[in-house]
Amino acid sequence: MPDVLAAICAAVSVLLAVSAARAPRSQLAIDVARRSTMDSQEAETAAEAAMPLWMRFVRPLVIGVASRVRGKWAGLSEEDIRRAGIDPARLRPDEVMALKVIAAGVCATAMLAVGTLVPGILTLLPAVTFAGYIAPSVVIRRRRQARRAQLLRELPDFVGLLKAFVTAGITMEQALHLISAQQAKAATHNLLAAEIRAALSEYGLGLSIDQALQAMAERVGLEELEMLASALAQGKRQGAAMERILRDQEAVIRLGQRNRATAEASRVGTRLVGILVLVYLPEFMVLIMVPLFYGIFLRAFS
Numbered sequence: 001m002p003d004v005l006a007a008i009c010a011a012v013s014v015l016l017a018v019s020a021a022r023a024p025r026s027q028l029a030i031d032v033a034r035r036s037t038m039d040s041q042e043a044e045t046a047a048e049a050a051m052p053l054w055m056r057f058v059r060p061l062v063i064g065v066a067s068r069v070r071g072k073w074a075g076l077s078e079e080d081i082r083r084a085g086i087d088p089a090r091l092r093p094d095e096v097m098a099l100k101v102i103a104a105g106v107c108a109t110a111m112l113a114v115g116t117l118v119p120g121i122l123t124l125l126p127a128v129t130f131a132g133y134i135a136p137s138v139v140i141r142r143r144r145q146a147r148r149a150q151l152l153r154e155l156p157d158f159v160g161l162l163k164a165f166v167t168a169g170i171t172m173e174q175a176l177h178l179i180s181a182q183q184a185k186a187a188t189h190n191l192l193a194a195e196i197r198a199a200l201s202e203y204g205l206g207l208s209i210d211q212a213l214q215a216m217a218e219r220v221g222l223e224e225l226e227m228l229a230s231a232l233a234q235g236k237r238q239g240a241a242m243e244r245i246l247r248d249q250e251a252v253i254r255l256g257q258r259n260r261a262t263a264e265a266s267r268v269g270t271r272l273v274g275i276l277v278l279v280y281l282p283e284f285m286v287l288i289m290v291p292l293f294y295g296i297f298l299r300a301f302s
Contacts, residue, residue: 069094069101083147083219084140100132107131107133147191156254161175173209181197195219200212213228224256228253231245
């Protein structure tokens with residue numbers, strides 16, 4: 001039995017590793033060019049063909065369950081899904097609800113199967129089922145928080161670079177292109193550079209740079225980025241110096257970054273106190289309080 005479980009786990013690991021493998025950037029560029037010439041039906045067929053094998057089997061089940069539930073039951077909107085870095089066209093709120101129902105069913109079935117061998121473990125059935133039910137929502141919310149934290153870390157340096165390029169006499173559109181192209185070549189994935197490239201794509205399709213930046217800020221859901229886009233749009237309408245606007249925005253953003261770091265440091269102290277209490281409180285109760293009350297009880301009733 002352990003050998004069978006080990007073989008199953010190894011097969012699942014290999015399948016997930018193969019499905020998570022990324023194509024080279026040149027191949028991605030070719031795929032984007034091909035999709036741009038497809039109609040909606042061809043694009044949908046190509047997307048289904050590009051799905052991993054395990055997703056092709058799971059997705060019909062998810063769609064079938066999603067047709068019987070309501071998206072508002074999931075507690076997540078399309079904006080929450082988008083801000084988690086997931087395309088809402090590929091994972092709708094009703095599909096998230098379907099995933100929650102399927103995960104709860106899988107966890108309950110697994111617990112019932114284990115319960116045939118260990119009957120006492122069935123007392124954990126409600127807790128495990130509830131954990132499976134909330135797992136998709138927890139994953140999406142953590143992805144959204146992680147993306148927000150990474151964007152906040154990348155924003156100050158981006159504004160500083162943009163100010164330096166504008167001060168050197170380069171137009172804002174060209175500066176955005178140079179910064180996003182340079183940061184895209186970094187060893188670590190830069191989320192803000194990817195969002196800037198998406199905004200520049202919209203700018204190339206006919207939107208003004210102000211509208212593209214504001215649409216990007218609304219899509220990301222970052223207040224600091226919305227303030228930056230609004231300040232740049234207002235300065236461009238009024239003919240103000242972009243250098244001064246970017247300098248003020250950089251000061252505000254770096255001040256916010258310093259305040260967040262200070263708040264995080266204060267929370268670390270509180271957590272350390274909680275850990276010390278959890279470590280020393282049981283020993284204090286066992287070694288001091290229990291003998292003390294036991295001695296008082298003996299003297300009172302002896």
